[in-house]
Amino acid sequence: MTLLTKLAREPLVHFVLIGAAVFGFYALMAGGGQEEVRNRIVVTGGRVEQLAQVFERTWQRQPTPEELRGLIDAFVKEEVYYREALKLGLDRDDTLIRRRMQQKLEFLTEPSDEALRADDAALQAYLDANKAAFRVGPKIAFDQVFLNPDKPGEAALVRARQTLEVLKAVEPDDVPADVGDPTLLPRSTPLSPLGDIARSFGETFAANLTDLPENEWSGPVKSPYGVHLVRVTKRVDGYDPELAEIRDAVAQKWRTEKRDVFQVQTYDQLLARYDVVLPDALEPKAAP
Structure with a gap:
């Protein structure tokens, strides 16, 4: 077989x-x-x-x-x-x-809508911990007279002192239209945040406005363009708003921060599934 x-x-x-x-x-x-x-x-x-x-x-x-x-x-x-x-x-x-x-x-x-929903207690706690982020800054209204430092003749600071005497001697409504030098900057600025003023007149100019008295001509105040004589017409101090005033803004920032934290945590969980191998030159050196 x-x-x-x-x-x-x-x-x-x-x-x-x-x-x-x-x-x-x-x-x-x-x-x-x-x-x-x-x-x-x-x-x-x-x-x-x-x-x-x-x-x-x-x-x-x-x-x-x-x-x-x-x-x-x-x-x-x-x-x-x-x-x-x-x-x-x-x-x-x-x-x-x-x-x-x-x-x-x-x-x-992305986290669910429920995970990104906060009640007033959570938003108030977040606002208390981040007051600086929501603080309403001061606002200032003012008039200004510009003096060009490049104009021939007497030095700008000397002209500024002379012009300041003229301005103090007249009523605000009687200031001559031709006083000072021509400029594209506005003669009068309505009540505005300091940030907006800084964008037009420069950081140093805006910062100096906070120390000037109201309703009288002062200066000279320097800016990147030259020197200015200034009369502050109104000032509103900064303050920390209540939650009811800025609830939507607080909720938006809270959601954004929560979403960012959630995404970081999600990525860390995904990354933990992998062993990342780098070139030797990029590997962290061991402690001696």
Whole structure:
């Protein structure tokens, strides 16, 4: 009796051959099914509705049947090219795609609306801990007379003292229109935050306004443009507002901070799943 004949009569060999045949048949059928599903593009009713809605938001009207068919054809074309690009691995090592995928995952891991909702007690505690961020700064209204330091003649500071005497000798409403030198800066500035004044007249000029008396001409006050004679007409001191006055601003800043903390924590959890290997030159040096 040959070896082949003996093996053919062994039940164990029969079992192995039958198992291999079943496994091969299953693998063939499963593989074929996956290929068929992978190559099928299903345009659902929901997708068609979404395409129509995007068209309507863009053009402020519903698409015609021909336009809707064109939208569907464009979607199918996009899907075909997308799948074929994936087969070729074109999504790998592409900076734009990697960043877009990062943005999508960050969006999907955004905290829920419930997690970003705070009651008045939480907002008040946040306001108490961050008063400087919400402090309302002082506001000042003033008149100014500009003196150009580059104008020929006497020094600007000497002219400033002489002009100041003229201004103090007349009523505010009787100040001559031609006093001082021409400038694009406004002669009168309404009640404004110091930050706005600094953007027009410079930081040093704005800071010096806080020390000037009200309703009398003072100076000279220097700015990047020259020197000024100033009359403060109104001053409103800064203050710490109550929550009721700035609740929306506090809530917005609280949500932004909470979202940032949540995103950092989420990234740390994801990063913990990986071992990051850096080039030797970038590895932190061990303590001696």
